[in-house]
Amino acid sequence: YSAEYNNDETDVTKAYAKTIILHWFNRFVFANLIKKHFNVAREVECINTETSIKQANDVFNAITNRCDFYNIFASIQYGELIPDSTWRDFVSVNQFLIENDFASLSQESLQQILENTVNIAKREIRGQYTTPEILADILARISVRNLVEDVFDPCCGTGTIVKAAKNYKMERLETKTAIDTIWAEDKDSYPLQIAQLALSDANNFNIPLKVFKKNIFNLEKSTNIDIVDPTDGRMLHFPLPEFGTIISNLPFIAFENILPEDEAKITEINKWLEKYDAHIDLRSDIYIPIIFALHKFLKPNGTLGVIVSNSWLATKAGDLFYRALSKLFYIEQVHISGNGKWFTNAQVITTILLLRKRCDNDNMDDVPKTTFFLWKRSLPEFANAELRENLILTSLQNLEVDGDTVKSKKYSQEMIDAILSYNLSKNTLFHDVSWITEIGNKLCRKNTIFKVIRGERRGWDDMFYPPIGTRIDPEFVRPALLSSRSLTSFQAVPDGQAFCCSSSIEELQENGKSDTLNWINRFKYERNGKGKPLPEVLTRSNMFWYEMGFTATAEIITGMNPDRRLFYAYSSTPILINQRFIGFRFLDANINKELCFALLNSIFDMFVIEATGFGRGLGVLDINARNISNSFMLNPNYLTNEQAIAIVQAFQPIKTRQVFDTETELQQEDRINFDHVVLKAFGIDNYYDRIKESLLSMQKTRRNVREN
Numbered sequence: 001y002s003a004e005y006n007n008d009e010t011d012v013t014k015a016y017a018k019t020i021i022l023h024w025f026n027r028f029v030f031a032n033l034i035k036k037h038f039n040v041a042r043e044v045e046c047i048n049t050e051t052s053i054k055q056a057n058d059v060f061n062a063i064t065n066r067c068d069f070y071n072i073f074a075s076i077q078y079g080e081l082i083p084d085s086t087w088r089d090f091v092s093v094n095q096f097l098i099e100n101d102f103a104s105l106s107q108e109s110l111q112q113i114l115e116n117t118v119n120i121a122k123r124e125i126r127g128q129y130t131t132p133e134i135l136a137d138i139l140a141r142i143s144v145r146n147l148v149e150d151v152f153d154p155c156c157g158t159g160t161i162v163k164a165a166k167n168y169k170m171e172r173l174e175t176k177t178a179i180d181t182i183w184a185e186d187k188d189s190y191p192l193q194i195a196q197l198a199l200s201d202a203n204n205f206n207i208p209l210k211v212f213k214k215n216i217f218n219l220e221k222s223t224n225i226d227i228v229d230p231t232d233g234r235m236l237h238f239p240l241p242e243f244g245t246i247i248s249n250l251p252f253i254a255f256e257n258i259l260p261e262d263e264a265k266i267t268e269i270n271k272w273l274e275k276y277d278a279h280i281d282l283r284s285d286i287y288i289p290i291i292f293a294l295h296k297f298l299k300p301n302g303t304l305g306v307i308v309s310n311s312w313l314a315t316k317a318g319d320l321f322y323r324a325l326s327k328l329f330y331i332e333q334v335h336i337s338g339n340g341k342w343f344t345n346a347q348v349i350t351t352i353l354l355l356r357k358r359c360d361n362d363n364m365d366d367v368p369k370t371t372f373f374l375w376k377r378s379l380p381e382f383a384n385a386e387l388r389e390n391l392i393l394t395s396l397q398n399l400e401v402d403g404d405t406v407k408s409k410k411y412s413q414e415m416i417d418a419i420l421s422y423n424l425s426k427n428t429l430f431h432d433v434s435w436i437t438e439i440g441n442k443l444c445r446k447n448t449i450f451k452v453i454r455g456e457r458r459g460w461d462d463m464f465y466p467p468i469g470t471r472i473d474p475e476f477v478r479p480a481l482l483s484s485r486s487l488t489s490f491q492a493v494p495d496g497q498a499f500c501c502s503s504s505i506e507e508l509q510e511n512g513k514s515d516t517l518n519w520i521n522r523f524k525y526e527r528n529g530k531g532k533p534l535p536e537v538l539t540r541s542n543m544f545w546y547e548m549g550f551t552a553t554a555e556i557i558t559g560m561n562p563d564r565r566l567f568y569a570y571s572s573t574p575i576l577i578n579q580r581f582i583g584f585r586f587l588d589a590n591i592n593k594e595l596c597f598a599l600l601n602s603i604f605d606m607f608v609i610e611a612t613g614f615g616r617g618l619g620v621l622d623i624n625a626r627n628i629s630n631s632f633m634l635n636p637n638y639l640t641n642e643q644a645i646a647i648v649q650a651f652q653p654i655k656t657r658q659v660f661d662t663e664t665e666l667q668q669e670d671r672i673n674f675d676h677v678v679l680k681a682f683g684i685d686n687y688y689d690r691i692k693e694s695l696l697s698m699q700k701t702r703r704n705v706r707e708n
Contacts, residue, residue, distance in 0.1 A: 020079050024090050026193055027060050030072050030200075032097040040066040045098050049091050053080045072193050130157065131249045131307065134382050135342050136164035139247055139352060142333075142395040143305030147172050148181065149244025154216040154294060156184035159195030161247055166199060179207045183225075183243070187215040208236055216293055217265035242299040249307040250287035252348050258286055269293055278324035281317035285309060288321045291355075295328055300359040304329065310336065310349040314425030314614035314627070322426065326413065329355035331370045333395060336430055338407070338701045340378040349615055349705060354395070367413040371398055374407045374430040374701065423630045424611040431697045433611065435690045442682045444635035449596060450584040452629035454560075455577035456498070456552035459538055463523045464499050464548045465578065471515045476501040478550055480576040484559035490601065490655040492557050492569035498576050500550045520546045552576060554583025556597060558609070558628075561620045564661035564703070566606040570597050582625045592636060595644045598651035599634045603675040603688070606662065607695040608632065615702035634682055643681040650677040662699055666692060 031044035043059045051059075057075050064073035131139075139161060144151055147169050153162045162184045169178035182199070186192050196211045208227045225238045258266070266282060266289040273279050273292060280288050287308045298304060312318030325331055335352035342350050373395065382388045387405055394401045400408045411419070411429060418437045419428065423445075446452060458464045465482055466472060479494035481487070486495035501508075501516060508517050523546070526534045535545040543549075553574035558567065560580055568584070577583050584600075586593060599605065612631050613623035636644070653670040665671055679685040 016078070020076065020082060021086070023076050023079060023193065024082075025093065026072055026197065028090060028094045028097065030197065031060070031063060032094070032102040038063075038066070044094065047091060047094055049088065051091070053082065053087060072196050131160040132342065132379060133160060133164070134379055134388070135307070136160045136249075137168070138382065138388065138391060139249075139305055139307065140164040140168045141392045142352075143247045143303050143354060144168060144245045145303055146244050148177065149299075150181045150183060150241045151245045151247065152183040152185070152243045152297065153248045154185045154219070154246065154297075155248045155250055155290070156186050156195050156211070157191045157249065159184060159191075159198035159211075161249060162195065163198045165245075165247065175203050176207055179204050179209065183210045183240075185212055185214050185216065185219070187213065210238060215262070216290060217262055219293075219297075221296055240297065243297055243302060244299055245303045245305065246294050246298055247305045250290050252309055253286040255283045255285060262286070265289075265293070273324055273327075276324070276327040278327045279320060280324055281320050284317045284321065285311060288312070288317065291353075292324065292328070295357065298357040300357055302357045304353070304355040304357070306353050306355075307342075307350050308353060310351050310427075310614055313351070313427045314612070314622070316626070318426070325355065326367070327358075329357055330368055332356050332368065333371050333373060333398070334426075334429070335373040335375065335395070336701075337379070337705070338374040338376050338430070339381075339704050341705050342379050347616070369410045369412050370416065370429075371408050371410045372430045374409075375405075376403070376407060377405055422632050423627060424608075425614055425627075427614050427702075428611045428694070428698065430701070431694050432690065433694050435687055435694075439682075439684050439687060442635060442638055442684060443632040444637070445629075446584075446631055446633050447629045449587060449591065449633070449636070450556070450629075451587055452625050453552060453554065453583045453585070454625040455554075455579045455581040455583060456548060457579035458548045460523070460528075460534060461578075463519075463534070463546070465496055466499055466519070468497055470497075470519070472499060472519050473513045473516045476503075476513075476516050478576050480578065481557060481581060482578050484561070484580055487557070487559060487569055489658050490567060490569050492571040492575055494575060498548065498550075498578075499546075500548050500576075502544070502547055502549065504544065550576060552578075552583065554581070554585055555593070556584035556600065557581050560623060561616070562609065562623070563620045564663075564699075565659045565665070566609045566662055566699075567659045568597065568600045568605075570655070582623070582628055592644055592648075594648045594651075595636050595639070597655075598647050598674075599636060599678065601651070601654070602634060602678045603666065603671075603691055603695065604678070605633055606665075607691050607698075610695055610698045610702075615705055619703045619705045621702060634678065639681055647674075647678055647681060650674040663696060666696075 028044065028047075031041045035041035035044065041063050043062060047056050047059060057080065060073040061075065140151075144165060151162070151165045151169075153159075153165075156162055162182055166178055166182050169181065179199075184192075184195050184199070186195065192211055192213055196209060199209050199211065210225060210227060212225050212227070214223070219240070221240060221242075223240050225240065227236050227238060263282075266280075269289050269292050270279050270282065280292070287306070291304065291306060291308075294304060312321050322331075331353070333352075333354035335354075337350075375391065377387055377391075382391060390402045390405045394406050394408065398410075400406070407430075409430060409432065411434075415434060415437070416429065419433055420426065422436050422440070422443070424433065424436070456464075465480065466477075476499060478498045478500050480496050480498040481492055481494055482496040486493070499519065501520075503511075503513070503516075505517070505520070508520075523534050528534065528537050538545040540547070553576050555571055555574055557569050557571065557575070557577055558581065560582055574585065586596070608631050609623065609628075610621065612627045613621045616622050639647070650670075651674055654668075654674055657670075659665065660668065666675075675688065676685055679688055
């Protein structure tokens with residue numbers, strides 16, 4: 001349970017105590033709510049100051065044996081270990097509910113109490129953030145295509161999405177039919193209590209709720225779900241059906257935090273994917289294997305609508321995931337916000353994937369187009385019924401109904417493959433970027449011109465990047481670039497220094513390098529955040545623990561997390577860079593370096609930087625050396641000598657000034673002139689407006705996450 005409370009409670013015992021308190025509170029409230037519908041629940045009225053905690057547990061166990069609601073009434077581990085004073089408080093709450101005839105409140109009041117109880121108890125649970133009700137409603141309505149078919153949420157958390165599905169069904173169906181076709185599962189007991197509360201109301205107390213505790217990786221098609229009939233206490237056995245729709249907000253759990261027993265199941269899923277000539281990265285976030293675990297529970301042509309992190313749009317693991325998806329599903333729609341985050345309490349940026357399960361006899365070459373939807377309105381704005389209806393109709397009709405509400409781009413798989421072949425992220429597909437396929441013969445990969453590296457990542461900055469003026473023998477100190485904040489112009493200037501020593505302690509002693517020895521000894525007995533000695537954690541193969549080479553040097557540099565400014569800086573001599581930077585070294589010392597540097601700073605490569613990464617929760621761009629290395633640039637070998645000279649000359653007034661944010665930069669006269677000189681030289685000046693629009697649209701979408 002500690003993971004639930006990471007943001008506000010460091011003591012896991014206090015966190016679990018909170019869970020126990022909520023559990024007892026929910027038991028008393030719900031028993032008093034349902035007692036006019038179930039006589040057995042009236043046993044709660046027998047609990048008073050003379051009742052022991054064990055006797056109270058027996059009362060609730062008797063209630064659940066007769067009318068179910070197991071997730072709410074069942075005992076939880078250590079639930080009886082509460083102080084006498086706390087127990088007296090619970091008994092007082094129970095007496096208050098009894099004396100005020102709680103069960104006779106109006107249905108509206110009962111529902112309000114249930115909803116408020118749910119809201120109080122909702123928390124981030126095991127990587128799951130409570131889905132905003134508006135988002136849950138939209139997901140249900142764009143995913144559920146046949147109201148009478150069974151709907152399943154396998155990671156239901158506190159039940160917001162299944163409640164939205166139930167409400168949608170009840171607009172057209174009888175209550176019993178709606179409830180009978182809703183299934184909800186979670187691996188944790190506590191969120192299931194809240195989910196059961198969320199699905200309960202006075203109209204369905206007598207209908208069995210198919211809310212059950214399982215791990216989706218352990219669930220099989222042959223599994224029977226046991227639920228007590230609330231009308232007579234009989235045990236009912238429900239075989240899992242094939243679902244027409246599966247909808248869920250899947251957990252945001254990084255691979256480092258996946259449990260060992262789940263890792264084994266994920267390996268099995270990967271082995272199963274081999275028969276489809278597909279596989280996933282075993283270091284993927286957990287939502288990726290969950291999606292494939294759900295495949296067997298869907299009907300052919302069934303819909304899978306899931307909320308997932310945006311990490312798959314621009315990572316190596318995401319590329320494997322996308323290819324595997326296309327083997328088992330039709331990727332019908334992808335939705336993303338272009339106006340603020342959907343989850344304001346989380347740094348993660350999310351997408352909605354709408355997938356349709358392929359049939360065994362489907363032609364693998366006959367693939368429908370995928371539509372990429374960019375929501376132009378913030379999630380709170382969709383509280384407006386008309387705007388929400390426009391969005392839902394846009395998705396259901398797969399047509400752009402109102403461009404001010406949601407923009408859409410539709411691509412064939414052939415066009416998607418063509419665009420992605422230029423190593424652009426899938427983020428680009430929400431914008432008009434098809435033009436890049438028309439200029440491919442003017443481009444080359446950066447790694448044919450440069451060796452692209454990530455800056456030095458040695459592990460203990462206090463030691464390896466000492467403050468200027470620190471007493472260290474000068475031959476072991478090198479100038480370095482450490483902070484992207486100091487990179488404000490097209491000229492890279494060192495803003496710090498690096499400690500680079502490859503000599504042994506014996507050599508330093510023999511040569512009288514006492515200042516360097518003192519610096520090393522200063523850290524010899526320090527420990528890292530986990531209490532391990534630095535000489536142990538900093539040990540590298542064929543290196544001294546205090547050693548950092550002078551290999552992460554670069555002539556051209558850009559930051560790993562750019563924001564408004566997209567550019568490359570140049571250093572006339574190679575400069576050491578730390579892990580916050582990506583560096584370039586020329587493969588051919590005789591190449592026209594000035595020309596290459598200018599081309600990297602053209603509007604086309606500004607677009608490439610933006611199009612290679614994906615947005616993080618704070619709105620910054622996440623790029624990496626591998627993706628940049630494999631990305632494309634305007635090919636310097638395409639140009640004549642005269643064209644190269646013209647480009648270098650046009651770049652001169654730019655490279656000596658500061659760099660502006662992208663929108664301001666593109667308005668500068670020297671910039672406009674330079675970009676037209678470049679594009680004309682390549683015969684693509686007629687693409688200027690499309691490149692500019694793509695660049696600004698992508699950056700605005702990314703930054704809107706923070707600004708809203």
